[in-house]
């Protein structure tokens with residue numbers, strides 16, 4: 001059963017549930033008898049159980065990756081999609097510029113220090129790259145790692161720190177919000193609704209986000225390991241504090257057929273994080289932290 005049909009079933013189930021909830025408000029109950037509302041947890045358990053029956057598991061064939069030979073670096077956003085602005089209304093600090101700069105610095109480090117590794121970039125300039133094309137590019141090139149680089153944003157300027165994500169079900173609203181913001185970039189693509197590459201994904205529908213986070217990724221353990229290394233290394237040497245390893249349903253990670261992570265390197269909306277992310281020293285430190293994480297991961301994979 002494909003994802004589009006699963007999404008349809010879920011949407012139908014949710015609408016039946018909503019109808020039931022609305023009707024319940026007007027139901028006539030005997031005095032003293034209160035109807036116990038079904039909590040969010042129960043709804044989630046219900047939806048997840050139903051979905052587990054329909055979701056394809058490990059849909060994409062698993063390649064045994066015992067050597068890291070090709071790494072795809074994916075600088076988030078680009079072109080007309082500027083990503084999150086550091087300061088509202090200003091083009092001085094844009095996510096797309098910081099992610100590109102970071103990805104080029106990281107790539108240079110890998111090229112210099114790991115001559116046996118080929119580094120490929122989804123973009124090396126300020127250009128638009130469709131979201132589906134990013135994992136596609138990695139799959140076509142049989143990459144052994146896919147690393148998507150981003151900056152976080154929040155209406156609260158106090159929010160700060162780095163987070164590394166891998167594909168999976170979000171456990172809180174905060175993780176879901178990050179995935180929603182990053183997935184919303186497909187709306188820059190005029191044909192995203194008709195485009196079958198997104199399997200009927202609707203960035204405005206909460207159900208879509210739940211469904212996509214449930215798709216099993218064959219490389220979950222490896223992605224978790226790399227995410228942990230990234231947060232440990234960057235958290236140690238960078239002044240941006242680590243908020244840890246997290247999971248959510250990111251469209252850009254969805255169809256990758258290799259371990260894949262998305263790094264939210266810091267909050268571009270927080271003055272201290274922004275200053276660090278915009279500085280040469282900050283970018284070099286973050287690139288070094290990610291490089292060292294890749295180095296440790298590569299050593300682990302190649303010795304085991």
Ligand SMILES: [Zn+2]
Pocket residue numbers: 076077083084095150151182
């Ligand atoms: Zn982003």
